[in-house]
Amino acid sequence: MASKYGSRPAGTDGSDFWHRESVAWQYKFSSLNKSRLKTDLTVHILIGLLMIVRIxxxxTSFLGVGPVQRLRQWNLPPPRPWEYAWIISLVGVILGWRSMPKNESALLKQYMIGSVVFGVIPVLYGLIDQSDDLYAYLNEKKFTGQILGYPAVVVWFMFLTVATQIHGFGLYFAAQLIKSWRPRERKTK
Structure with a gap:
């Protein structure tokens, strides 16, 4: 880049940048983890929509409304209790999404609590609930229901694996954001 005042002074090779201003670490990490958390929340919403379609x-049969006959043609097994509980974790996603524009730690903490209570705990319950069916499928090739032509237990375990990763990454990114949003502590003399 050409300089208005001529060439660079002799004896400097451009490596004297350490004294210049730079972006503070918390702003770099905040920007990086916000984009990561947004991606995680988007994937969470997508699999949440799939779960809503599944249940x-x-x-509709519980409420007694809607085109129940058309939905019964899908021939899906009845929803498990942990699936209903997991759907509530989408409310936490909204809280997490709303916390990012203004760096609201309180909303992000509520997202983390909701993700653990309505996300992680139902997923763990689902893993425990489905473990006997998975054992029977792996050893005897017996399964009770099908989802889109595949054994339901395999589809559920694939979902539970993805949900575990989504909740784990979401909690990690949220914890990193809270750490970077915390005000700097001043040294006292």
């Missing part, structure tokens, strides 16, 4: 026949 829709159970919801």
């Amino acid at each position: 829709l026949p159970g919801i």
